[in-house]
Amino acid sequence: MKEINEQEIIKAVKSGNYEAFGLLVDKYKESLYSFIFYSIKNEAAAQDIYQDTLVKALTQLKNYREEGNFKAWLFTVARNKVTDYFRANSKTVSLPEDTTADIFPSKENTEKEVFSKISLDNIHVKIEALPEKDKEIILLRQYLSFQEIAEVLNCPLGTALARLNRAIKKLQKTLGEEYAL
């Protein structure tokens, strides 16, 4: 039922009802923006890319095959935009925004919560430090299923799994024994 509605919205947008596109945006906006934000770690640029991605999706919707997976298609558009951004900014190094800014405790925070937050931030920093392809697959998996990832990366499901496995192994290696069970 959910899928039918989505396809109906896409048909409506294709037939010229551009306002209906807002419904599609509402459905995926958080995951899409989070993927873009964590991919480039620059809020201003992430907002621009998010906007560009949706405008491109709107204008290119006529090329979208209705039997396909819209979410995977939308993330493919976003991924291409992120790649374009990195290509355009390959000579300039942008410093990631301060990830430690919000880890300082408020009075209500218990010591355990603070340490837990620091640990998660540490993981976050380590994900950032991973090679681009490994970071990408970890990020994609937060918002897409393995089948959708295979569509976005245009590879078999097994390859998507193997790539994530490799990325997790690298992350495990950089984190060391501290995070192992």
Place this chain on the structure above:
Amino acid sequence: MPCKQENNALLYAYGELDENATKTFLEHLKTCKECQNIVHLCALTTASLTPKQAPQFCMPAKPVENKNFKIGFLQKFRWAYPALVFGVFALILGFTAFEFATKKPMVSTIQTLDFNFDDVDTDLTDLETEITDLFQYMQEI
């Protein structure tokens, strides 16, 4: 030696392992340290990447079409450029090879003129009289 159930560990960590396989995998998970670490790390990555609130999407007044048809068209078929260049090159090469293959050796021919001066009508009497008149005139002068 990596565990053979690592892919199942990933599928389980993200809730994509089917029910029957989950039961089997959970039994395995109890004893496999590697799979435990994978599941644990997947959970930690998910927890560390908290969702971000998306900014307001500003819908364009009218979808922007690709007005520059020429550029759009050229970009659309950019994959064909190498093939086109290769095709032209192959065509030139093929044509040259064909020319060489089919070229006949040069044969020299001697052309003889079949011309008989007796057949030419040379009526020069008018010219003779004019020249004679001219000489007479010059002598008078």
